[in-house]
Amino acid sequence: MGFSTLIFFIVTLLVGGSVGYGIFAFFGRHKDQHSTKVSSTILLERIEKVFKVVMAEGYFTEIFDYKDDKKYLYLFNNTKKALVIAKAKVLVGYDFGKLRFRIDETTHQMIVEHFPAAEVLSIDTDYKFYDIENGIFNRFNQEDYTMLLSDAKQAMNEKALSSDLPRIANNQVQFMMYQLATTMGWHVKMQLPEANQKTLDEYTQYEELNAGVKELKAK
Numbered sequence: 348m349g350f351s352t353l354i355f356f357i358v359t360l361l362v363g364g365s366v367g368y369g370i371f372a373f374f375g376r377h378k379d380q381h382s383t384k385v386s387s388t389i390l391l392e393r394i395e396k397v398f399k400v401v402m403a404e405g406y407f408t409e410i411f412d413y414k415d416d417k418k419y420l421y422l423f424n425n426t427k428k429a430l431v432i433a434k435a436k437v438l439v440g441y442d443f444g445k446l447r448f449r450i451d452e453t454t455h456q457m458i459v460e461h462f463p464a465a466e467v468l469s470i471d472t473d474y475k476f477y478d479i480e481n482g483i484f485n486r487f488n489q490e491d492y493t494m495l496l497s498d499a500k501q502a503m504n505e506k507a508l509s510s511d512l513p514r515i516a517n518n519q520v521q522f523m524m525y526q527l528a529t530t531m532g533w534h535v536k537m538q539l540p541e542a543n544q545k546t547l548d549e550y551t552q553y554e555e556l557n558a559g560v561k562e563l564k565a566k
Contacts, residue, residue: 397442397444398442398443398444399440399441399442399443399444399468400440400441400443400520401438401439401440401468402439402440402441402465402515402516402517402519402520402523403438403439403440403512403513403515403516403519404436404437404438404439404512405436405437405439405507405510405512406434406435406436406437407433407434407435407437407503407506407507408432408433408434408435409432409433409435409499409502409503409506410430410431410432410433411430411431411432411433411495411498411499411502412428412430412431413428413429413430413431413495414426414427414428415427415428415491426480427480427481427486427487427491428478428479428480429476429477429478429479429480429487429495430476430477430478431474431475431476431477431495431499432474432475432477433472433473433474433499433500433503434472434473434474435470435471435472435473435500435503435507436470436471437467437469437470437471437503437504437507437512438467438468438469438470439465439466439467439468439507439508439512439513439515439516440465440466440468440516440520441463441465441466441516441520442463442466442468443463445461445463446459446461446462446463447459447460447461448460448461454534455532455533455534456533456534456535456536457528457533457534457535457536458536458537458538459535459536459537459538459539460538460539461539461540461543462537462539462543462547464513464546465508465512465513465516465517465520465550466508467504467507467508470500470503470504470507472496472499472500472503474496474499513550514550516550517547517550
C-alpha cells in the first residue's frame, strides 16, 4: 500500500465517520425534540355529606345476548347482534340518613320508627363484547353501546337486589346496631309500620341465584 493510498483510506474513514455522526446527530435531535402533551380538566360539581355504610359485597358475572332486527322494504330482516359478558363488584348497604328513630332517655331505648331498605351503594363493572355482527344497513353505533351498557348495569343492579346480598346486609346492620347499643347500655326497639316490618322480614328469605343468558332487546 503506497503512502498516497494510505492517506486516501484515512481521509475516507474520517469523512465517512463525520457523515455518519452527522446523520445520527440529526435524527437524534429530532427524536429528542419529540414531545407528548396531555392535559385534563377536573370539575368538582358538588360535595354531599352522607352516612352510608357497606354491609355486604358480591361479585357477579352475567352474559347478555343482544339482538336487534330491522325489516327493510318489508322484504328482508337485517340483524345486528352482540354477546356481552359483564363482571361486577356490587356493594350493598344502608343509607342511615333515611333511618328514623327517637331516643327515650328514661328507659335508655332507641326506638326505630322507620328502617330503610338495603340498597346498592355502588357497582364497579367491566364489560367485554364478543361476536359482534353488523347488518348491511343495521350497524352498531355509539348510542347502541351506551344503551347496552346502561341496560346491563340495570340488570346487574336488579340481580344483586334479588340475590342474598340484602339479607346478609340486613343481618349485619342489625347485629351492629344491637351490639353498639348494648355496649353503651342502651336497647334497640323496633316500632315499625306494618308495611315496613313486612319488607324487613322479607330480607330473611333466601333466593337462589339462577344462572343463564339474559336477552337484551333494542328499545
